[in-house]
Amino acid sequence: MAKRKQMVVVTGGAGFLGSHLCDRFVNDGFKVICIDNLITGNLKNIKHLLKDKNFNWMRHDVSKEIKVAGPVDCVLHFASPASPVDYLAYPIPTLKVGSLGTHNALGLAKLKKARFLLASTSEVYGDPQEHPQKETYWGHVNPIGPRGVYDEAKRFAEAITLAYHRYHKIDTKIVRIFNTYGPRMRIEDGRVVPNFIYQAMHNKSLTVYGTGKQTRSFCFYSDLIEGIVRLLFSKIHGPVNIGNADEFTILQFAKLVLKVSDTKSKIVYKKLPTDDPRQRQPDISLAKKHLKWRPKVKLEEGLVETFSWFQENVD
Numbered sequence: 001m002a003k004r005k006q007m008v009v010v011t012g013g014a015g016f017l018g019s020h021l022c023d024r025f026v027n028d029g030f031k032v033i034c035i036d037n038l039i040t041g042n043l044k045n046i047k048h049l050l051k052d053k054n055f056n057w058m059r060h061d062v063s064k065e066i067k068v069a070g071p072v073d074c075v076l077h078f079a080s081p082a083s084p085v086d087y088l089a090y091p092i093p094t095l096k097v098g099s100l101g102t103h104n105a106l107g108l109a110k111l112k113k114a115r116f117l118l119a120s121t122s123e124v125y126g127d128p129q130e131h132p133q134k135e136t137y138w139g140h141v142n143p144i145g146p147r148g149v150y151d152e153a154k155r156f157a158e159a160i161t162l163a164y165h166r167y168h169k170i171d172t173k174i175v176r177i178f179n180t181y182g183p184r185m186r187i188e189d190g191r192v193v194p195n196f197i198y199q200a201m202h203n204k205s206l207t208v209y210g211t212g213k214q215t216r217s218f219c220f221y222s223d224l225i226e227g228i229v230r231l232l233f234s235k236i237h238g239p240v241n242i243g244n245a246d247e248f249t250i251l252q253f254a255k256l257v258l259k260v261s262d263t264k265s266k267i268v269y270k271k272l273p274t275d276d277p278r279q280r281q282p283d284i285s286l287a288k289k290h291l292k293w294r295p296k297v298k299l300e301e302g303l304v305e306t307f308s309w310f311q312e313n314v315d
């Protein structure tokens with residue numbers, strides 16, 4: 001009898017990272033069920049997969065019970081608005097998908113005896129007072145500020161994930177994702193990468209918030225996906241930072257966008273959003289040691305690829 005193909009469920013599978021994960025698993029010979037309610041996901045991201053017999057998709061809000069027929073081997077919970085602009089626009093759905101959605105996705109993993117991976121975030125560190133951030137750092141989050149809807153939902157999601165591991169013995173993984181960029185980001189999601197690229201493409205001024213001295217460390221999506229797959233099949237249950245440790249100020253990043261884009265754009269300064277973290281850089285020692293993973297794509301290289309994708313795919 002032919003061996004059954006492994007079945008992977010990806011919640012948020014029509015989003016930026018979720019859709020790249022669907023691609024990766026289909027290419028690696030898995031069957032994939034993508035679940036998305038399309039509030040920030042887009043069918044365009046999975047259009048090329050729709051005819052593949054190993055791919056299925058369901059429009060569903062995972063804050064409500066998730067029903068899947070047949071065996072499931074892995075559940076990856078990626079559903080959530082993920083950009084500050086999006087989670088400010090959808091504060092309650094963000095809280096619900098991080099809490100109820102994670103509960104439901106864990107319930108599915110428990111029922112099917114599947115391994116479970118939670119997409120967590122560097123936002124659990126808030127405006128960090130430890131730099132770079134190690135997984136052992138507890139964070140510095142404002143629970144009642146506007147970003148709290150995302151940060152606290154993800155912190156709850158981590159707590160319930162580890163409770164399911166400890167109490168129900170589910171094989172859980174938690175990836176703390178740092179700023180990631182690449183093809184299929186939504187041009188209007190408000191994050192710095194699509195904003196600057198859109199502005200540069202249209203010779204509009206690049207909007208640097210605050211002084212631009214705040215830092216971020218940008219990881220190309222392909223490096224992140226590789227790290228996630230390695231983590232999924234590892235023996236680690238607690239959180240693991242996956243990100244690129246090359247840290248840039250936002251002003252440096254704006255200048256890099258100007259360099260790669262052949263634009264007439266200038267830089268203008270706008271108000272810094274509330275609770276915008278002043279610095280962010282992952283300590284990736286754990287991933288290097290236990291997953292034998294390290295990012296390969298330099299920011300300039302990834303930015304050139306992302307820029308041309310936006311030029312070809314976005315009006």
Ligand code: UDP
Pocket residue numbers: 083084085179190191192193195196207208209210214216250272273276277
């Ligand atoms: N940012 C900016 N201009 C923009 C969008 C964002 O200067 O048009 C800044 C933002 O204030 C933050 C950094 O870029 O300091 C990264 O913001 P993003 O929204 O991409 O993600 P975050 O890391 O804050 O979740």
